[in-house]
Amino acid sequence: MFNTSISGIRGAQKYLDTTSNNIANANSYGFKKSRAEFADIYANSVFTSAKTATGMGVTTTTVAQQFTQGSLSGDTGNNLDMAISGNGFFVLANSENYETTSEVGDRSYTRNGAFELNKDGFIVTAMGDFLQGYDIDTEGNVTNLDIMSTHAIKIPSDTGAPKMSSKAELIANLPAKAESLGNFNSETATSPFSSLTSAMTKFDPKDSSTYTAATSQTIYDSLGGAHTLTYYFQKDHVNKSTVAAAANDGTALSTPDATIWNAVVYVDGQPVDIVDGQPFKPADPSSISGETLYGIQLAFSSSGKLVEEGGTVTGQIPATLYVTNISSADTTHQAPDGRTKYALSQAMGGGVDKTQDLNINLDLSQYGSSKFSVTNVSTDGYATGILENVEVDDNGIILAAYTNGRTQPISKVAMATFANPQGLIKIGDTQWKQSINSGDAAAAQANVGMAGAIKGANLELSNVELASELVDLLIAQRTYQANAQALQTQNTAMDSIMSIR
Template sequence: MSFNIALSGIAAAQKDLNTTANNIANVNTIGFKESRAEFADVYANSIFSNGNTAVGGGATTTHVAQQFQQGSLLFTNNSLDMAISGGGFFVTSSEAGSQDHSFTRAGAFKVNSESFMTDSAGNYLQGFPVDADGNSTSVSLTTTQPIKIPDTAGSPVKTGNVGFQMNLNVGDEELDPANFDPDDADTYNNSTSVTIYDSLGEAHILTTYFVKPEGGSHTGENNWVAFYAVDGEQVDIDAPTGGTYKTDTNGDGDADSTATAENASGWKGSVLTFNDAGTYTGSDPAVVSTVALGSNGAGVIGTGADGSQKVNIDFNNPTQYASPFEVTELTQDGTTVGRLTNVGVGDDGLVTASYSNGSTVPLARVALVRFSNEQGLTQVGNTSWKASLDSGPALAGEANSGTFGSIRSSALEQSNVDLTTELVDLISAQRNFQANSRTLEVNNTLNQTVLQIR
């Protein structure tokens, strides 16, 4: 009997040593959770035995319990590294489309050859689908999908509208629009440029030139002429003639004739009109649009693109004050094919990709799960767990909501092993092993003594 008791003590001490050694071995393992060996005494009794004199039968291991307290965060320079600050687990699957999920706190993710986010073992990180505004369309674990980060964004969109907001200096010199020449800076007052795109996504430069015309300012009204060019080539406005404006030809302060916004070579422009408070009152024509940019119009874009493309020019409440020329807003609605430039992950798990065409696309929301009993999870290696009957089913949800923690991008959760405590436990387990070994040795000596009685 005493031999068995000593052997059970040695086995328990050995289990304690193994558990502590495993904790120490994984002190630098990202997302690792330490374990604790738990023991109970062995006691047998029956209705015919004397409970007052019964002796226990030794010790047994009841459970190697995992400890899921938060590990400290290690900050990195990789935006795909993620750590959960609070409760929850990441969801992974071994194959795309598989519902055989594993759960982990190790957030060292990367992009594989197919642009999917995976861990070091090649498991796919799962996310909830989102709409164009980044809102989750479902938070069910069965609807999660592997998160993919496309290298490109969308198809090219030709520019249809360009918006300007600026101030034109009322004190600028008056010039004759008939002399306008884009190659001679003395023939116009100011210019500004914006990049536009054709139907194939090729970039072009739309330049607008502003001329303060001679006689264009008179009682209560001020006029400016705007000419347009694409890639330095003349582009007329889509009107039979250039815009018109009233002029003061005799210098008496009153409008006495009409002039056309056109230079000597027939380059047609539009007219912007301001009142005596410098407020924009309209343009001529009322809707400013270029002629077709293809070969049947201005001929400034390639034959492979949509030759009927026109660009509407919207002057968004410009001003004419006694201050320098300044552009305060410059917009256009076309895009080219975007190349991936950056990936970001928000506190709520929303994964967004930024592209070279200026677009930011929400891709997915990182799925998190929790369990009623975390210690009931089954360890499967690679710092991952699977659900079991003891843990209960996985309950999915979004980060930063309810009992789920927030996601910290560019950070990793370190092992929660306290090395100092583990070394003390190692010494304690060693002493227990030695003590039980000594018990076994004493029992052996007593048996030898009995056997030698004659």
């Protein structure tokens, strides 16, 4: 008799304890509320009538965790804060060298994404546990999707390594109405593509009257040093009778009224030869010791497009800058006369990679304008960069941003899912461990499957609803009082029986 009321008091106390714990953690990031679940106690023997049997009280079957989604805090101002919008968990380990152990059961899991950096640059929780990540390639793809392959994520404190330029592009329009400087020797040349050592005799980079247009772009050496690559264009006129002659390969040009442009390149004010280029004599021989400078000769048809040797109309012409020879036997980077003085590395200065090549793509046109216009310049190189910022995208990729404008993926935040999250074992600090009931942790990625997305600079708030919890608190209190009253009533009845004489 008394046991029924006592079990009710115990159940009410469990209800009260569970509700109180929920309320206490209403402000705990990533906290998941619990719900006390009860069942009646019933016992009956073969000699007892089931019609008249009463229950024997109540028992607590489980305190079930409720993994419903909590609200997101909004921008916290800390890029290392992360919130999961979905069913996944962050993976934690208590050592930065955890990848060397095979005990996967030592990992823990959390929904609390309030992370920070420790003194060694690792991303950790407030309690010092290490956030785990996957190795990724340059495209951000995971190279090994397995819980055993995760490792502590370290934010690099060094500078971003530079990349020397290997490609450059110039998209521009040369002015068709520009005045011709008339350097082409039409009487002696058989083709606009023949070797014209007399061409460009008036060119002097210090005298703007000797060239039609110029533009520059920045390129980088192997040490991350920035250099100025300058293009000089000089308009030359080819008369109809001259261009009508056969090209070098014996093929007549399809557009006899083509216009010739001469082009040379300088790096940091120093001339640089073009591989298989056209030989030119500068106006000031003393500037390059009186030697020939190799540039490019461009022919434009009446359509404003480039004409390659042989008459093919094209829109682009590739070129390669010279590099310094290692030996005289290396003919790859030699000018036609064997000279290698005007090399890219020499113009860039000492200490740089002497084998650096720069492939230039000239996407040029010549349309009816009196002004030179540049649409785009680009290169694949970049300078040394200092770490400036770290952020996390929705796919869980941690990106390091450097002062040179580059972003580098560092790692991808490891996530895990479980077949039965309610079977996870609480270990405190808003963390859980897997159990037989939860099933093994399944490696997951953000935005793939059921894991959900990761929101950077956000935190998941507790899923506790205070209004509901306060109502449950009142119910638990009333239930406790009712069972206590039932116990007191039973005690009074027993006193009455005991007082019968």
